[in-house]
Amino acid sequence: MTTDALDDHRPSRPVTSRGFARKFVVHAVMVLLSLVSIFPVYWMIVTSLRPDNEIFSTVLWPSHPTLENYIFVLTRVPMLQMLFNTTVVSVATAFLQVVTGMFAAYALVRWRMRFSSVVHGLIALSWLVPFQVTMIPNYVLASRLGLLDTLTGLVVPNASHAFAILLLYHAMRAFPIEVLEAARMDGARSFRILWQIVTPNMGAPIASLSIIAFISAWNEYFWPLLLSRKPENSVVQIGLQMFMTQEGNLWGPLMAAAALASLPILILYLILQRHVIESFMKSGIR
Amino acid sequence: MTDIQAEVAGPAAAKTASTRSDISRERFSISPLLYLAPAVVLLMVWTYIPLAEAFRLSFYQWNILPTSPQRFVGLTNYQRLLALPEMRNALWNTLYYTIGLFPMSVIIPLFVAIWTQDLGGRARTIYRAMIFVPMIIAPVVAAILWRWLLNEDQGLITLTLEGLGLGRIGFLTDPAYALPTLTWITGWKLIGFSTLLFSAANAGINPSYIEAARIDGASRWRIICDIRLPLLSPTILLLSMMTVLFGAQWSFAYINVLTNGGPLKSTTNIFYLLWEYGFQTLSAGWSSAAGMIAFAGFAVLAALCMWLTKRFAFYDN
Numbered sequence: 199m200t201t202d203a204l205d206d207h208r209p210s211r212p213v214t215s216r217g218f219a220r221k222f223v224v225h226a227v228m229v230l231l232s233l234v235s236i237f238p239v240y241w242m243i244v245t246s247l248r249p250d251n252e253i254f255s256t257v258l259w260p261s262h263p264t265l266e267n268y269i270f271v272l273t274r275v276p277m278l279q280m281l282f283n284t285t286v287v288s289v290a291t292a293f294l295q296v297v298t299g300m301f302a303a304y305a306l307v308r309w310r311m312r313f314s315s316v317v318h319g320l321i322a323l324s325w326l327v328p329f330q331v332t333m334i335p336n337y338v339l340a341s342r343l344g345l346l347d348t349l350t351g352l353v354v355p356n357a358s359h360a361f362a363i364l365l366l367y368h369a370m371r372a373f374p375i376e377v378l379e380a381a382r383m384d385g386a387r388s389f390r391i392l393w394q395i396v397t398p399n400m401g402a403p404i405a406s407l408s409i410i411a412f413i414s415a416w417n418e419y420f421w422p423l424l425l426s427r428k429p430e431n432s433v434v435q436i437g438l439q440m441f442m443t444q445e446g447n448l449w450g451p452l453m454a455a456a457a458l459a460s461l462p463i464l465i466l467y468l469i470l471q472r473h474v475i476e477s478f479m480k481s482g483i484r
Numbered sequence: 485m486t487d488i489q490a491e492v493a494g495p496a497a498a499k500t501a502s503t504r505s506d507i508s509r510e511r512f513s514i515s516p517l518l519y520l521a522p523a524v525v526l527l528m529v530w531t532y533i534p535l536a537e538a539f540r541l542s543f544y545q546w547n548i549l550p551t552s553p554q555r556f557v558g559l560t561n562y563q564r565l566l567a568l569p570e571m572r573n574a575l576w577n578t579l580y581y582t583i584g585l586f587p588m589s590v591i592i593p594l595f596v597a598i599w600t601q602d603l604g605g606r607a608r609t610i611y612r613a614m615i616f617v618p619m620i621i622a623p624v625v626a627a628i629l630w631r632w633l634l635n636e637d638q639g640l641i642t643l644t645l646e647g648l649g650l651g652r653i654g655f656l657t658d659p660a661y662a663l664p665t666l667t668w669i670t671g672w673k674l675i676g677f678s679t680l681l682f683s684a685a686n687a688g689i690n691p692s693y694i695e696a697a698r699i700d701g702a703s704r705w706r707i708i709c710d711i712r713l714p715l716l717s718p719t720i721l722l723l724s725m726m727t728v729l730f731g732a733q734w735s736f737a738y739i740n741v742l743t744n745g746g747p748l749k750s751t752t753n754i755f756y757l758l759w760e761y762g763f764q765t766l767s768a769g770w771s772s773a774a775g776m777i778a779f780a781g782f783a784v785l786a787a788l789c790m791w792l793t794k795r796f797a798f799y800d801n
Contacts, residue, residue: 305519331775335534417622
């Protein structure tokens with residue numbers, strides 16, 4: 199389902215006064231809903247720009263916008279280091295999910311064997327296992343492998359996800375099998391078929407998956423919470439959590455930190471808005 | 485790693501594979517296993533083996549420290565847990581979160597989508613972009629935003645309520661309000677997503693059905709009940725299923741950041757209880773046993789949801 203399908207081109211009926219009233223109510227509801235969605239984010243940015251003595255003001259725009267809260271956060275907390283860490287973790291997670299997902303999806307699409315349905319089932323079912331149920335063994339394993347407080351430890355358990363495999367599997371199944379057969383007749387090795395024929399045609403699903411995997415990895419909270427010890431070895435969500443517990447009610451700096459943690463995602467969203475929405479919708483939620 | 489490969493590639497599997505491959509006539513080769521290995525090994529190591537390990541640990545008493553011994557206690561963990569009022573309270577709250585999410589994850593979005601279907605292109609694009617923003621905001625950020633808005637001394641909402649003469653409400657500190665507040669924050673993130681999913685499904689309905697009904701003189705309401713809702717049923721079921729299976733999990737971050745399960749345990753749910761047992765009181769056995777109870781419960785619910793979807797989803801083809 200593309201977003202174009204949302205724009206149904208039905209001829210509009212003649213505008214009556216009743217139709218007009220209806221339309222007004224509909225717009226009112228949508229404006230209200232949009233405000234509820236966007237206002238907290240707006241309020242975060244406004245608060246972060248207020249000087250200290252205006253922090254509790256209820257005016258919708260700061261009279262003297264200042265960056266002092268941002269400077270406070272950037273000097274008091276290893277914020278830049280954590281933003282860098284989060285970028286590394288998110289890019290690596292998204293990349294690995296695409297790679298492991300492509301391999302697994304290709305195996306399931308190209309070779310139909312009796313055990314593929316078992317493997318398929320195992321992959322799908324793993325989605326249902328809540329992380330909190332497996333957290334203790336995972337924590338023990340990570341600590342045995344020396345992964346505590348490392349970025350590798352944050353990436354590896356998420357390097358493959360049922361969602362990624364299934365998304366790519368469904369996309370790849372739509373790929374004409376004749377093309378694969380023809381390539382095989384020509385003697386192409388399976389790896390070359392995957393790399394040179396399948397992958398270039400999977401641009402859209404790979405892009406969708408990368409966006410979703412990047413955003414989810416950026417917003418991931420639970421596993422870093424378990425693994426992290428020092429803020430400078432951790433991701434920005436944990437930095438926020440630590441900042442909040444340590445600095446208590448320094449609302450200005452706290453909002454600046456929250457804004458810094460969301461900024462990359464918000465910018466990504468502004469640029470790719472349509473694609474972000476579409477990829478989330480096409481593929482459900484995580 | 486080698487264990488798993490050997491298991492999957494056991495002689496029986498190899499034999500059936502070579503005789504039964506229905507796409508190609510290639511002889512059985514090791515390649516599909518090599519392609520599957522990275523994903524399957526990761527899922528085994530980080531999901532299934534830990535799941536089995538958690539099952540085993542649920543019969544032991546252990547404090548997670550590598551040096552301390554694990555003591556086998558049989559079913560004691562389960563017996564203690566089920567007798568504990570804390571557990572009952574957490575299960576009850578889990579149910580509250582799940583049911584409380586429905587208005588925001590299914591009902592309101594469904595009506596909004598049906599209602600707004602004939603909005604013009606530009607306006608719709610802007611609304612759509614805005615109501616989707618909470619979906620991409622990190623849970624920790626969402627928690628902080630709402631903590632600031634609802635802050636009991638100077639939060640904007642508190643000040644507004646006071647200005648309206650309604651007095652102060654301890655949204656996060658009063659046991660009567662904390663659970664609804666956390667449910668609202670969890671739902672706030674979902675409204676936009678559900679609305680868009682419903683809008684897409686709604687716009688995908690073949691317009692000729694609606695035209696035909698309209699020519700037959702069906703009212704707007706009849707069209708919604710008899711045509712739109714049945715054709716939207718797969719989406720309704722999908723979103724309901726996601727709410728039931730994942731709703732309580734989504735609220736974890738807010739509980740942990742905002743209330744730590746309090747005040748007076750009023751916001752603790754089953755997933756938060758697992759966390760508390762595991763990493764605050766360091767009782768791996770209790771945490772694992774509670775985890776197994778939760779997992780079994782959600783597995784039954786998942787099976788039930790699948791069955792309902794098969795039975796009641798109406799597809800247009």
